[in-house]
Amino acid sequence: MELDSVMLSRILTASTLMFHAIFATIGVGIPIFIMIAEFLGIKRKDADLLVLARRWARGYTITVAVGVVTGTAIGLQLSLLWPSFMQLAGQVIALPLFMETFAFFFEAIFLGIYLYTWDRFKNRWYHWLLTIPVVIGSTLSAFFITSVNAFMNFPQGFDLVDGETVNIEPLAAMFNPATWPKVFHVVMSSYMTAAFILAAIAAFAILRKNGSDYHKKALRITMIAGLVFASGTALAGDLSAKYLAEYQPEKLAAAEWHFETETNADLILFGTIDEEGVVSNELRIPGMLSFLSGNSFDTEVIGLNEFPEEEQPPLWIHYAFDIMVGIGMFSLLISGAFIFLMLFKRFNEWNKPLLWSIVASGPLAMVAIECGWVLAEVGRQPWIMRGFMTVEEGATTSGDVGIALVMFILLYIVLAVFCVTVLTKMFKNRPPEAEVEKRYPNGIKE
Amino acid sequence: MSLEVLGISVLWVFLYGYLIIASIDFGAGFFAYYARITKREHIMSKLISRYLSPVWEVTNVFFVFFFVGLIGFFPDTAYYLGTALLLPGSVAIILLSIRGAFYAFGNYGVSNNTFFLFLYGATGLLIPASLSTALTISEGGFLEETENGVQFLAGELFTSFYSWSVVLLAIVSVLYISASFLTFYAHRAEDVDSRQIMRKFSLFWSAPTILASFLVFLSLQQHNPEHFEKALDLWWMFGLSFIFFLIATILVYMKKNYGIAFIAVMLQFFFAFFGYGASHLPYIVYPYVTITGSVVNETMGTALVVVFIAGLLLLIPSLFLLMRLFLFDADYVKGKK
Numbered sequence: 001m002e003l004d005s006v007m008l009s010r011i012l013t014a015s016t017l018m019f020h021a022i023f024a025t026i027g028v029g030i031p032i033f034i035m036i037a038e039f040l041g042i043k044r045k046d047a048d049l050l051v052l053a054r055r056w057a058r059g060y061t062i063t064v065a066v067g068v069v070t071g072t073a074i075g076l077q078l079s080l081l082w083p084s085f086m087q088l089a090g091q092v093i094a095l096p097l098f099m100e101t102f103a104f105f106f107e108a109i110f111l112g113i114y115l116y117t118w119d120r121f122k123n124r125w126y127h128w129l130l131t132i133p134v135v136i137g138s139t140l141s142a143f144f145i146t147s148v149n150a151f152m153n154f155p156q157g158f159d160l161v162d163g164e165t166v167n168i169e170p171l172a173a174m175f176n177p178a179t180w181p182k183v184f185h186v187v188m189s190s191y192m193t194a195a196f197i198l199a200a201i202a203a204f205a206i207l208r209k210n211g212s213d214y215h216k217k218a219l220r221i222t223m224i225a226g227l228v229f230a231s232g233t234a235l236a237g238d239l240s241a242k243y244l245a246e247y248q249p250e251k252l253a254a255a256e257w258h259f260e261t262e263t264n265a266d267l268i269l270f271g272t273i274d275e276e277g278v279v280s281n282e283l284r285i286p287g288m289l290s291f292l293s294g295n296s297f298d299t300e301v302i303g304l305n306e307f308p309e310e311e312q313p314p315l316w317i318h319y320a321f322d323i324m325v326g327i328g329m330f331s332l333l334i335s336g337a338f339i340f341l342m343l344f345k346r347f348n349e350w351n352k353p354l355l356w357s358i359v360a361s362g363p364l365a366m367v368a369i370e371c372g373w374v375l376a377e378v379g380r381q382p383w384i385m386r387g388f389m390t391v392e393e394g395a396t397t398s399g400d401v402g403i404a405l406v407m408f409i410l411l412y413i414v415l416a417v418f419c420v421t422v423l424t425k426m427f428k429n430r431p432p433e434a435e436v437e438k439r440y441p442n443g444i445k446e
Numbered sequence: 447m448s449l450e451v452l453g454i455s456v457l458w459v460f461l462y463g464y465l466i467i468a469s470i471d472f473g474a475g476f477f478a479y480y481a482r483i484t485k486r487e488h489i490m491s492k493l494i495s496r497y498l499s500p501v502w503e504v505t506n507v508f509f510v511f512f513f514v515g516l517i518g519f520f521p522d523t524a525y526y527l528g529t530a531l532l533l534p535g536s537v538a539i540i541l542l543s544i545r546g547a548f549y550a551f552g553n554y555g556v557s558n559n560t561f562f563l564f565l566y567g568a569t570g571l572l573i574p575a576s577l578s579t580a581l582t583i584s585e586g587g588f589l590e591e592t593e594n595g596v597q598f599l600a601g602e603l604f605t606s607f608y609s610w611s612v613v614l615l616a617i618v619s620v621l622y623i624s625a626s627f628l629t630f631y632a633h634r635a636e637d638v639d640s641r642q643i644m645r646k647f648s649l650f651w652s653a654p655t656i657l658a659s660f661l662v663f664l665s666l667q668q669h670n671p672e673h674f675e676k677a678l679d680l681w682w683m684f685g686l687s688f689i690f691f692l693i694a695t696i697l698v699y700m701k702k703n704y705g706i707a708f709i710a711v712m713l714q715f716f717f718a719f720f721g722y723g724a725s726h727l728p729y730i731v732y733p734y735v736t737i738t739g740s741v742v743n744e745t746m747g748t749a750l751v752v753v754f755i756a757g758l759l760l761l762i763p764s765l766f767l768l769m770r771l772f773l774f775d776a777d778y779v780k781g782k783k
Contacts, residue, residue, distance in 0.1 A: 065550030069543035072510055079517055080535050083528030090521030091742055095749050098518045102757035105507045109764045112504065113771060120771075133764075170749040397595030398529055404536040411540050415547050422551045 006392050008401040009081040012408060016074045017377070018370055019412045023067030025369050028142045028187065029194025030060045035131035036221060042124045047440035048214045051432055054118065054439075056198065059423055061115060066419050068108075073408070081401065085384050085394030088165065092158045093151045095170040100144035107137025139187055146186045149376070150178035154247055155385050181243040182376075185236035189372065192233045193365040195226035196331055200362025203355045214432045216350075219358070220342065226361075227335035233328060238292065245293035248386070249302035251379040254313040255321045256289055257282075258303050265289040265301040270322055273315055313379045320371040320378070327368035331361050449748070450741040453519035454730075456754060457512060458723045464508035465719065466623060466712055471505050472570035473624020475545070477647065479567025482560060486643065493632055493640045504768070506546060518750050522740035526731045529596040530589050531580060534603075538576040545569040571617055578616040582609045585670045586732030596734075608662075608669035615658040619715070622651035626694065626711040630704040645698060652695045656688070659718065670732065676725035683721030690714040 034056050041049030079086045110133040121127050157173030158165045199222035205215045244252035252258070257268050257279055267289040271282025287297040304312050334357045341349035380386060384394040447455075474494045481494075517524045544565055552562035582603065583589065590597045603609050625648035632641035667674040677684070694710035697703050728736040741747065 062550055065547050068506055069546040072506060072546075073539045073543060075510055075514065076535055076539050079513070079524040079528035080532045081528075083525045086517055086524035086528060087521050090517050090524055091746060094514075094518030094521070094742065094746055095753060097514050098750055099753055099757070101507060101511045101514050102753070102761065105504070105511070105757075105761055106764060108504055108507055109761070109768050113768060117771065165743065168743050168745045170746050396529055396532060398532045398598065400533045400598075404532060407536060407540055411543055415543065418547070418551055 003402070005398060005401045006395040008405055009395045010391065012401060012405045013074075013077060013081055014377070015405070015409060015412060016070060016077055017373065019416070020067065020070040020074050021369055021373050022366060023063050023070060024142075025190045025193050025366070026060070026063045026197070027067040028138050028190035029192075030056060030063070030198070031131060031135045031138050032191055033194055033198055033222065033225065034060065035128070035135055036225065037218075038128050038131060040221070042128055045443065046217075047436045047443055048217055048432075051436045051439060052214065052218055055427070055432060055435070057115060059426065061111075062419060062423055062426070064111065066415055069415075070412075071104075080404075081396050082384065082394045083396055085389060088389060089151070089385060091165040092155070092168055092170070092173045093148055096144040096147045096151075096174050100141050100148075103137050103140035103144055107134055107141065110134050110137065142187050142190065143183050146183045147174050147176075147179045150176055150182045152383075152385055153182075153251075153376075153380055154178040155388055160388060177247050178243060181236065181239040185233065185240050185372075188229055188232040188236045189369060192226060192229035192331065193369055195222045195229055196335075196358075196365040197362040198222045199226055199335075200359045203358035206350065207352065207355050207359070212433055214436065219338075223335050223338045223342075223358070226331065227339055230328065230332045230335055234332065237325070237328065241292045242294065245299070245301060250304060250307045250311065251313055252293070253302060253304040253307075254315055255317050255375060255379060257315060257318050258289060258301055260303040260305050261300060262303065263290055263300045264297050265293075265299075267292065268318075269325075271318075273318070277315075311382065313381050317375050317379050320375040324368045324371040324375060327364045327371075330357075331365060331368075334358060334361055449744060449751075450519075450737040452751065453515075453741065453747065454723075454727070454737050456751075457515050457519065458720065460508060460512045460515065462716060462719050464505070464512060465715065467505050467508060469574070469620045469623035470627045471624075472574055472620045473622075474628060475549075475566045475570035476621065477567075477624065477628065477644075479563050481643075482563055493635060493637055494628065504765075506542070509542075515750075515754075519742055519747065520730060520735065520737065520740045521742055522735050523730055526589065526596055526734050527580065527583070530583050530598040530731075532598070533600065534576055534579040534583075538573060541569045541573045541576060545573065571620065574616040574620050575613045578612045579603065579609065582606070582612050584726070584729070584731050585666070585673065586729075587669065589731070589734065591734065606669070608665040611658065611661040611665045615655075615662050618651055618654040618658050622648065622655040623711060623715065625651055626698070626708050629698065630708040633704045641704075645701070648698055649695070652691070652698075656691060673725060673732070677721065680721045680725050683717045683724070687714050687717035687721065690717065 034053050037049050037056060038053035040046065041053055110130055114127070114130040114134060117127060117130070151173055154176045155173070156176045157169040157171070159167045199219055202215045202218040202222060206219065209215075241252065244255075257271070257273060258265055259277065264287045266287065267285040268279060269283040269285065271279050273279050289301055290297050290299040293299045293301050334354065338349050338354060338358070341347040341351075341354070382390045382392070384391045478494045548562045548565045552559050552566065583598075585608065587606070588599050588603050588609075590599060625644050629641055629644040629648050632638075632644050663674070663677070666677070690710045690713040694707045694714060697707035697710065726732075728738060730737060730740065742750070
C-alpha cells in the first residue's frame with residue numbers, strides 16, 4: 001500500500017466518517033426515544049418516565065455536540081480532500097447538501113429550546129411538542145445526506161459532455177434509485193441502534209443493582225421499539241439487496257462472493273477466501289441469493305465476471321456483510337425473546353443470560369453500523385461517483401494530507417476519551433431514583 | 447439581479463450573520479475565561495452562560511451554511527479553495543471541534559472545569575485568526591497553479607504583512623463586538639456589575655478595532671492594489687461604517703442606549719463588510735475564480751434559490767421563537783426562569 005495523497009485522503013475520510021457515524025447514528029436515533037419516554041410519562045403521569053426522558057436528553061446533548069463538530073469536519077473535508085469531486089458533483093447534487101443545513105438548523109434551534117424549557121410551560125404537552133421538530137429535523141438530515149451518498153452510488157440527473165455537466169435535473173439526481181432503499185436502511189438502523197444502546201444501559205443497571213422500576217420501564221420501552229426497528233432494518237436490508245441486484249450488481253457480487261452470472265444462485269454466508277478466489281468453510285444456502293435479489297429462485301444474478309478487474313470492489317467486504325447481518329439477526333432474536341418472556345407471565349424476562357445478551361447488543365449494534373458503512377463505501381470502489389469519476393481522480397493534489405491526518409486522529413482520540421469520561425461522570429453516583437425523588441417529590445400533578 | 451450576484455449576496459449576508467453571532471460567542475468565551483482567572487466569575491459567567499447555552503449550535507450552523515452554499519452556488523471554489531485551505535482549514539475545523547465539544551462537555555457535563563474553560567476561551571481567539579486566512583488567501587498571491595494542480599504557498603502567507611494585519615483585525619473585532627453585545631445584555635438583565643466590566647471592555651477595544659482596520663487598508667494597498675482602488679470607489683460605505691463606529695462609542699461612553707449602541711456596532715461592521723465584499727467582486731479567489739466564471743448551472747442555481755426561500759420561511763419563525771424565549775424574554779435574561 002503506497003501512502004500517497006490519494007491513500008492518505010481515503011484514510012482520513014474513512015477515520016472521520018467512522019467516528020462521525022457513531023454520533024450521527026445516535027443523533028438520528030435517540031430523539032425518537034426521548035419523544036416516546038416523555039409522551040408516556042405525561043400520559044401516565046409517571047415521574048420515572050419523565051426523568052428517563054430528561055436523562056436521555058442530557059446524555060444526548062453530549063453526543064450531539066461531538067456529532068455536530070465531526071459533521072462540520074466531514075462537510076469541510078469533502079471539499080478539502082476531494083476538491084475535483086466536489087467541483088463536478090456540486091453542479092448536480094448541491095441541492096440536498098444545502099437542504100441538510102436547513103434541516104440541521106431546524107433541529108438545532110428546537111433542541112436548544114427543548115433542553116432549556118423543561119419547567120417553563122404550565123402544560124407539559126407544549127414541551128413534548130418540541131420533540132416533534134427535533135425528530136423531524138434529525139431524520140430529515142439523515143435523509144438529505146444519505147441521498148448524496150446514494151448519488152455517489154448511482155449518479156443520474158445530468159449528462160457529461162466533454163467534461164462539462166449539462167441537462168441537469170437536481171430532483172432526478174436527488175431521488176435516484178439508490179435513495180429510498182438507502183434512506184430507509186439508514187433511518188431504521190439508526191433507530192434500531194439507539195434502541196439497543198439505551199437497552200444495554202438499562203440492562204446493565206439492572207444487573208448491577210438488581211433493578212429498580214425505573215430501569216425496568218426503560219428496558220421494556222427500548223426492547224419493544226428495538227424489535228420493531230430491527231424488523232424494519234431487516235426489511236430495509238432486503239430492499240437494499242434488491243436495489244443492488246438491479247442497479248449496482250458488482251457491489252452485491254463482491255459482497256456475496258458471486259463470481260459467475262447465473263440463475264438459482266447460492267447465498268454464501270461466512271467462509272474464507274484465498275488468493276485464487278477459492279471459497280472454503282462457507283455455509284451455502286441453495287438458490288437464496290437469487291431469491292433475495294428478486295423474490296424468485298429463477299432470478300438471474302449478475303456475477304463479478306461481467307466487470308473488468310479494475311472495476312471490481314475488494315472481496316473482503318463480504319466479512320463486513322456477514323458481521324452486519326449476523327448482528328442484525330442476533331438483535332431480532334434477543335428483543336423477540338425478551339418480549340415473548342414478558343408477555344407470558346410465568347417466564348422471567350429478567351434472567352441474567354438474557355440481560356447480558358442485551359448489554360452486548362448495544363455495542364454490537366454500533367459495530368453493525370460501522371460494518372454497514374464500510375460495506376457501502378468500500379463496495380463502491382474504485383469509484384467516488386460510480387461510472388464517472390474514480391476515487392483517485394477526485395482526490396486533492398496537496399502534499400499536506402499526512403499532517404492533517406495526524407492532527408485529526410489526535411482530535412478524534414481526545415474527543416472520544418473526553419466524551420466517555422464526561423458521560424460517565426454525568427451519570428455515575430447520580431442515581432435516577434434520587435432524581436425522581438428530588439424533581440417530583442409529590443409525583444406528577446396536573 | 448443575475449443568479450451569481452444573488453447567490454453571492456445571500457452568502458455574504460450569511461457570512462455577515464456568522465461574523466456577528468460568532469464574534470459574540472468567541473469573545474464571550476474569552477471573557478468567561480478572563481472572569482474565572484481574575485476571580486470575578488460570579489459576576490459575569492452566569493450572564494454569559496445564560497446567553498450562550500441555548501444558541502451555540504445555531505452559531506455553528508451559520509458557518510456550515512455559508513460554505514455549503516458557497517460550494518453549491520460556485521462549485522469551482524471547492525477546487526481552488528479546497529486545495530489551498532487543506533492545512534489552514536483543517537486547523538480551523540480542529541479548533542472549532544475542540545471548542546464546540548468542550549463547551550458541551552463543560553456546560554452540560556462536569557461543571558467548573560477551568561481547563562475546559564481555558565480551551566473554550568483560547569480557541570475563541572484562535573478560530574477567527576485561522577478562519578480569516580481564507581479571506582486573505584482569496585486576495586491572491588498565495589496560490590500557484592502548476593500542471594500538478596493548485597499549490598498553496600504557506601511560506602508566503604506566514605510572512606505576509608497583509609495576512610497578519612487581517613489576523614489582528616479579526617481578533618480585536620471579535621472582542622469589540624462581543625463586549626458591545628454583552629454590555630447591552632447585562633443592561634437588559636439589570637446586572638450592573640457585569641455591565642460596568644463589559645462597558646470598559648467595549649471602550650477598551652474600540653480604538654484598536656479602528657486602528658486595525660486602517661492597517662488592513664494600508665497593507666491591502668501593497669498586496670492587491672486593484673482591490674484597494676475598487677475599495678476607494680466605495681469610500682462612502684467605509685465612511686458610513688466609521689460614522690456608526692463613532693455613534694456606538696459615544697453612546698457607550700455616555701452610558702446611554704446600549705441597545706442602539708450595539709445596533710450601531712452591527713451597522714459599522716455591516717458597511718465595512720459589504721464594502722469589502724463588493725470591492726472584492728467579481729473575484730471570489732483572485733485571480734482564478736470569478737462569480738461569473740464559476741457560477742453553478744442555472745437549473746441548480748434556481749433550485750438552490752427556491753430551497754433557500756422555503757428554508758427561510760421555516761427558519762425565521764423558529765429563530766424568532768428562540769429569541770423570544772431566551773434573548774428577549776426579560777424574566778429569562780434576568781435569571782428568573
